[in-house]
Amino acid sequence: MKLLEERIARDGVVKAEGVLKVDSFLNHQMDIDLFNEMGAEFKRLFADAPINKILTIEASGIGIAAIAAQHFGVPVVFAKKSQSINLDGDMYSTRIQSFTHGKVFNVIVSKKFIGPDDRVLIIDDFLANGCALDGLIEIVESAGAAVEGIGIAIEKGFQPGGKNLRERGYRLESLAIVESMDPGTGTLTFRDQWPSEGDAQVFGVVETIEA
Amino acid sequence: MKLLEERIARDGVVKAEGVLKVDSFLNHQMDIDLFNEMGAEFKRLFADAPINKILTIEASGIGIAAIAAQHFGVPVVFAKKSQSINLDGDMYSTRIQSFTHGKVFNVIVSKKFIGPDDRVLIIDDFLANGCALDGLIEIVESAGAAVEGIGIAIEKGFQPGGKNLRERGYRLESLAIVESMDPGTGTLTFRDQWPSEGDAQVFGVVETIEA
Numbered sequence: 001m002k003l004l005e006e007r008i009a010r011d012g013v014v015k016a017e018g019v020l021k022v023d024s025f026l027n028h029q030m031d032i033d034l035f036n037e038m039g040a041e042f043k044r045l046f047a048d049a050p051i052n053k054i055l056t057i058e059a060s061g062i063g064i065a066a067i068a069a070q071h072f073g074v075p076v077v078f079a080k081k082s083q084s085i086n087l088d089g090d091m092y093s094t095r096i097q098s099f100t101h102g103k104v105f106n107v108i109v110s111k112k113f114i115g116p117d118d119r120v121l122i123i124d125d126f127l128a129n130g131c132a133l134d135g136l137i138e139i140v141e142s143a144g145a146a147v148e149g150i151g152i153a154i155e156k157g158f159q160p161g162g163k164n165l166r167e168r169g170y171r172l173e174s175l176a177i178v179e180s181m182d183p184g185t186g187t188l189t190f191r192d193q194w195p196s197e198g199d200a201q202v203f204g205v206v207e208t209i210e211a
Numbered sequence: 212m213k214l215l216e217e218r219i220a221r222d223g224v225v226k227a228e229g230v231l232k233v234d235s236f237l238n239h240q241m242d243i244d245l246f247n248e249m250g251a252e253f254k255r256l257f258a259d260a261p262i263n264k265i266l267t268i269e270a271s272g273i274g275i276a277a278i279a280a281q282h283f284g285v286p287v288v289f290a291k292k293s294q295s296i297n298l299d300g301d302m303y304s305t306r307i308q309s310f311t312h313g314k315v316f317n318v319i320v321s322k323k324f325i326g327p328d329d330r331v332l333i334i335d336d337f338l339a340n341g342c343a344l345d346g347l348i349e350i351v352e353s354a355g356a357a358v359e360g361i362g363i364a365i366e367k368g369f370q371p372g373g374k375n376l377r378e379r380g381y382r383l384e385s386l387a388i389v390e391s392m393d394p395g396t397g398t399l400t401f402r403d404q405w406p407s408e409g410d411a412q413v414f415g416v417v418e419t420i421e422a
Binding site: 025029063 | 235239242270274291323
């Protein structure tokens with residue numbers, strides 16, 4: 001999605017160790033007009049999928065999922081992170097390793113809100129190693145529901161999460177895939193997902209930004 | 212807002228010790244059509260206020276704020292909860308006591324995203340004791356920004372947060388105010404905020420639900 005790539009190139013900040021800060025428009029301050037365009041694009045990409053529910057995970061996925069849900073006309077369920085061990089039996093739960101925060105937490109979804117009739121689109125802001133998505137997929141499949149697709153705002157193409165999910169057969173659409181980024185120069189390169197639209201070699205490098 | 216009161220009466224569950232579960236439509240599963248009506252109502256209530264930013268707090272406030280923002284045409288900032296002590300100087304932070312979770316946590320907002328030019332509408336899902344709102348107000352005012360208003364989905368009128376905020380002069384609008392609730396009978400009574408619309412004595416009791 002060119003609009004998102006251009007915004008990342010303009011307002012994203014490349015930090016050391018694979019960190020890309022997009023907190024001015026995506027995951028701290030939220031540009032709702034941009035989210036609306038992203039929601040429309042998710043709908044375009046998954047137009048043929050019989051999605052009846054969107055699942056995301058707190059906190060950064062919620063805004064994107066809520067706005068996208070308007071394009072699908074479906075409710076959103078957000079999985080909750082919990083450090084407590086006392087989970088009652090009415091919850092699907094799984095454990096997720098967070099590399100960003102360096103800890104393990106439980107992710108829970110009430111059994112009331114996902115079941116065998118659900119055809120689920122999973123939405124999140126970032127995909128890197130894919131640990132959070134693995135947990136959400138496990139919850140959907142434990143419930144006997146179907147993962148119709150996975151919609152991501154920004155995939156880090158240089159980390160293995162996206163590749164693994166595609167190899168496992170999931171329908172994964174990332175609106176922007178960062179192929180590489182250089183904190184020294186601030187350069188970001190995007191994977192060319194739409195080669196027909198122009199010169200694949202050049203299209204990827206949208207802009208050089210200051211780190 | 213009658214639509215919300217009716218939904219609370221229909222799908223809310225009254226638990227012991229002042230707990231009202233509305234996780235089927237508000238803060239775990241999210242009914243986006245309802246959120247859209249709530250957003251329109253917030254816009255109606257604050258139509259004359261020169262709001263240029265919405266501030267909320269993760270996680271349950273985000274979906275409501277994101278949808279409401281479409282009616283105001285402004286960005287949303289969500290405050291983050293953090294248990295870490297290592298906060299850099301680029302953040303406004305305050306400490307909030309959570310009664311629900313029985314612990315104290317830091318709430319942080321980047322200084323980049325709120326400043327003296329901002330006229331802020333604070334949005335959250337619940338108002339009970341008001342500790343979270345006190346923290347958000349403190350952050351807005353520390354930034355030199357103005358609190359134009361506070362929009363709440365469900366206020367617990369039998370807890371002191373709303374009364375305190377109104378006495379301090381804040382413009383607070385709660386779409387539904389639960390005046391009392393009885394876990395034994397499941398009865399909910401709403402404060403009559405629109406006496407002209409009908410019989411105040413009767414209007415409050417929308418429905419009796421099973422606890």
